Amino acid sequence: VNGKGRTDSASEATTQRLSLLLRCVRTLEAEGVRTISSSALAERFGLNSAQIRKDLAMFGEFGVRGVGYHVTELKNRLKEVMGLDRTRVVVIVGAGNLGQALADSRNFNGEGFTVAALFDVDGRKIGSRSRTGVVIRDASGIPADLPPMGAEIGVVAVPPDAAVSAAEALANGGVKAILNFAPVTIPPIPGVIVKNMDLTFFLEGLSFQLARA
């Protein structure tokens, strides 16, 4: 349904809630909490308990009446539902501050994802590595380099005027999904999930909430 680059806000809101829930559940697990009710979970993290129950019910019943959720089971089920029970290979185009921040970030290399390479057009960067050791390759090699890496997700972290061609190169390299951080809209690419999400979105969201507060 959502594979043609179309925006699906309902599914996006669900995704964000599930991501947030997974983060909360991981925090509880790290603290040694074994079981939690949806209302305690909601209270602790400022979530909506009815919404939690509704979201989780979409994926089958796995709470226990009177006990709530087993934390580890909930975590594993969420990971499975979100496709995070396997590791997806990510490549990043653009080895500037943002690209390198993403390449080195703990969460881009944690459960579910691994960053295989950065790509850049700058000859001074090509051949060097990010702080955590991600190699920077020549962007002209993207279509040929990606298939052997098994790259599924491409991240665009280049200046705006280079974003569309970076996305096309990633698509030619066979990625199934593109996450674009450049402040331009990448148009739909057949067969590729394109998510245009530059960082201003968050600031604009806060501004909207401040304006209505």
Add this chain to the structure above:
Amino acid sequence: VNGKGRTDSASEATTQRLSLLLRCVRTLEAEGVRTISSSALAERFGLNSAQIRKDLAMFGEFGVRGVGYHVTELKNRLKEVMGLDRTRVVVIVGAGNLGQALADSRNFNGEGFTVAALFDVDGRKIGSRSRTGVVIRDASGIPADLPPMGAEIGVVAVPPDAAVSAAEALANGGVKAILNFAPVTIPPIPGVIVKNMDLTFFLEGLSFQLARA
């Protein structure tokens, strides 16, 4: 309603749609397009035309029957609705790759926002500037430095174990909203809008979509 750090998914989805719409409208304006119908807008950017009309209707009628929307008027109205018709001062805690990427990004310094300072604990960074000239100050001065700057939004771009104290310092400095990129959940802070949004959210979202594709 949303000032206590609570998650409001409906409002978040609306915010994201309005942000996306604003971006599309800016693209049209840059191309010299004067008017556009909701269906042409939807077709061009892969949006849902019924949803566009529904979202815009929330803020009063400003389309013209048979013509659609005047692009510039639509842009100005969207900016007004989103509180982007004035400039909000942003400060960023953490002058690593991510913090500096944000400080230097065109959109964090475009219409609606200006980055007044970076803060860091690293003595080698304090006193220097980011590529575009944002000064890096001593993080211990946050509560005292913020009020004279008129900082409304604080961004947390520090390692996970420093995130909660960074948020507290920002709150003590009087910010009204906090955007947290660290991969930990910052608990609700009374009177402050807290948005926990680490970058993994996007990858997880794509993973979820790929898993269901």
